[in-house]
Structure formats: C-alpha cells, structure tokens
Amino acid sequence: MKPTVRLQREPFDAAAEATKLARGRNDVGAVVTFTGICRGTENGEPISALTLEHYPGMAEAEIGRHAAEAAGRWPLLGVTIVHRYGRIEPGEDIVLVVTTSSHREAAFAAAEFLMDYLKTRAPFWKQVERTDGNAWVDAKAADDSAAARWMPQRRTSGS
Amino acid sequence: MNVKLRYFAWVRERVGKPEEQVEIPPTVATVGDLMAWLASRGAEYAHAFENRNVIRAAIDQNHVRPETLIKGAGEIAFFPPMTGG
Numbered sequence: 001m002k003p004t005v006r007l008q009r010e011p012f013d014a015a016a017e018a019t020k021l022a023r024g025r026n027d028v029g030a031v032v033t034f035t036g037i038c039r040g041t042e043n044g045e046p047i048s049a050l051t052l053e054h055y056p057g058m059a060e061a062e063i064g065r066h067a068a069e070a071a072g073r074w075p076l077l078g079v080t081i082v083h084r085y086g087r088i089e090p091g092e093d094i095v096l097v098v099t100t101s102s103h104r105e106a107a108f109a110a111a112e113f114l115m116d117y118l119k120t121r122a123p124f125w126k127q128v129e130r131t132d133g134n135a136w137v138d139a140k141a142a143d144d145s146a147a148a149r150w151m152p153q154r155r156t157s158g159s
Numbered sequence: 160m161n162v163k164l165r166y167f168a169w170v171r172e173r174v175g176k177p178e179e180q181v182e183i184p185p186t187v188a189t190v191g192d193l194m195a196w197l198a199s200r201g202a203e204y205a206h207a208f209e210n211r212n213v214i215r216a217a218i219d220q221n222h223v224r225p226e227t228l229i230k231g232a233g234e235i236a237f238f239p240p241m242t243g244g
Contacts, residue, residue: 036244052243053168055236058220059243083243095244115244121222123236124243125168136169139240 003067003079007059009086014096021078021100028077032107034097034115040090042137047128050137052085052094055123059083066117070099073113074106081114085124113150119143160185160230164197166207167238170214173207183229190216191225193235207237215240 018033038050067079078100088094097114101107126137165178187196191211198208208214216223217236229235 054243055165055167055217055220055238058217058236061220062222118244120241122243123167123217123238123241125239126242127168136239137242139242143244 001071001077001079003064003071003081005060005063005067006080006082007054007056008082008084011084011093012082012096014093014098017080017082017096018098021080021098025077027102028100029102030100030104030107032097032099032104032111034111035093036095036115038088038090038092038094042128042130045130047090047130049087049089049129051087051127051129053125053127054083054085058123059085062122063118066114066121069117070110070114074101074110076101076106076110079110079114081118083118083122083124116143116146116150120147160232162229162232163234165234165236167236169239170207170237173203175203188228188230189225190218190223190227190229190235193229194225194237197237213239 014033014035018031022028022031040046063081063083067081070076070079076099080098082096084094095118097111099107099110120143127134128137160183161180162183163178163180166174171177183193187193194208194211194214197204214237218227218232219234
C-alpha cells in the first residue's frame with residue numbers, strides 16, 4: 001500500500017480523493033475522511049486570512065514518514081494526505097486526511113494519529129492577517145499532548 | 160565545514176534572509192553549539208536565537224535535537240515549533 005502525499009496551493013476535493021481510495025475494491029469496509037478548515041478567528045480574534053509557510057521537500061518527506069508509520073501500526077488499505085500552503089481564507093480547506101481499511105477501528109485511529117502528528121511535526125507555519133497587522137500563530141501545548149498520546153507506552157516492571 | 164543554513168517563519172524574519180551558505184568552525188560540534196555560534200554573529204542572529212529552547216532544527220530534512228552532531232550535514236534548518244495541519 002503506497003500512501004499518497006501531496007502539497008499544493010489549490011483547494012482539494014475531499015469526496016473525490018476518498019472515492020479514489022475506495023472505488024473498484026471489495027476489501028475496503030471503512031473510509032474515514034478528515035478535513036481541516038480555516039476558521040474566522042484565532043485565539044478569539046477575527047482574522048481575514050492565514051498564510052501557510054512550509055519547508056519544501058521536508059514537508060512531503062515528513063508527512064510521508066507519518067503515513068508509513070500509520071501503515072505499520074494499523075492494517076490500512078489506503079492513505080491520502082493533501083496539505084495546502086499559501087494564502088487561505090476563512091471557510092477554505094487546509095488539510096485532508098483519508099484512511100481506508102477493512103474495518104472501522106484502524107481507519108478512525110490512523111486518521112486521528114496522522115492529524116496529531118501533522119499538527120506537531122509537519123514543517124508548516126501559520127501567519128494570520130488581523131486588522132492590527134500580521135502575527136505568527138503559536139504552537140499549542142494541547143497539540144503536543146495529543147501527539148504524545150501515540151508514543152509507545154513504557155512497560156512498568158512486574159506488569 | 161561548509162553547510163547550507165535555512166530559516167523559516169519568524170526565525171527567517173529576524174535573521175533577515177531565508178538561507179545562506181556558511182563556513183562553520185570545527186569547534187562547533189552540535190546543533191546547540193551552532194545556535195550559540197550563530198547568535199554571536201550579529202544583532203539580528205542574537206534576536207532570532209535569543210530563546211534557544213523554542214527553536215527547532217532539522218538536518219537534511221529530518222528533525223534533530225540540540226545534542227545532535229552536525230558533522231556531515233548538507234543542510235541545516237532552524238524554525239519555530241510547527242503549526243501545520
């Protein structure tokens with residue numbers, strides 16, 4: 001199973017990407033599609049747009065590593081990740097994660113894992129446009145905690 | 160050693176350029192050493208690297224820690240914590 005990882009400026013079609021992974025197969029029983037969308041506020045303040053800067057080359061490579069790890073942890077039949085960059089306005093899509101599997105548990109868990117890793121390890125940086133000027137968005141501790149949930153648990157002695 | 164450095168987001172803004180080729184003295188062994196050496200190169204670098212705990216790094220497009228050795232690196236990037244997804 002070869003994950004599809006794409007970076008692009010243009011909007012994507014989530015339904016079309018999901019169809020591509022599921023169509024023409026009789027082994028896919030579950031398709032999970034997650035779309036991340038640009039909201040109209042950041043930290044309670046209205047924004048007119050956000051701009052995503054990225055590290056070309058590393059972004060694709062790092063997301064590819066996450067997808068490969070997901071495929072190693074869960075019995076996935078397909079993975080597609082599309083991440084936009086550039087200027088994005090409220091209401092527009094930012095990121096797409098599609099996972100397919102025979103049964104739902106793997107598709108749900110892998111999609112959540114991939115988003116938690118994307119939020120903390122994929123080299124993108126958001127800058128918001130507000131009425132009082134532009135500002136870089138700070139990384140959130142909650143995202144680090146979410147990603148840490150997926151780390152292997154240490155065995156305690158005697159258990 | 161001669162290496163390409165890349166800067167992103169507000170690290171790039173403070174340094175004033177997205178990338179540069181630099182000659183690094185052999186006394187600079189780790190990523191942490193490199194941040195300290197860069198901070199000494201001028202006011203804009205000092206400002207960019209004033210809080211090194213917050214700066215993340217990648218060598219040849221892989222995340223690394225401050226104690227990672229830089230020997231053999233082709234490209235080293237410095238950036239703030241990521242906010243993608």
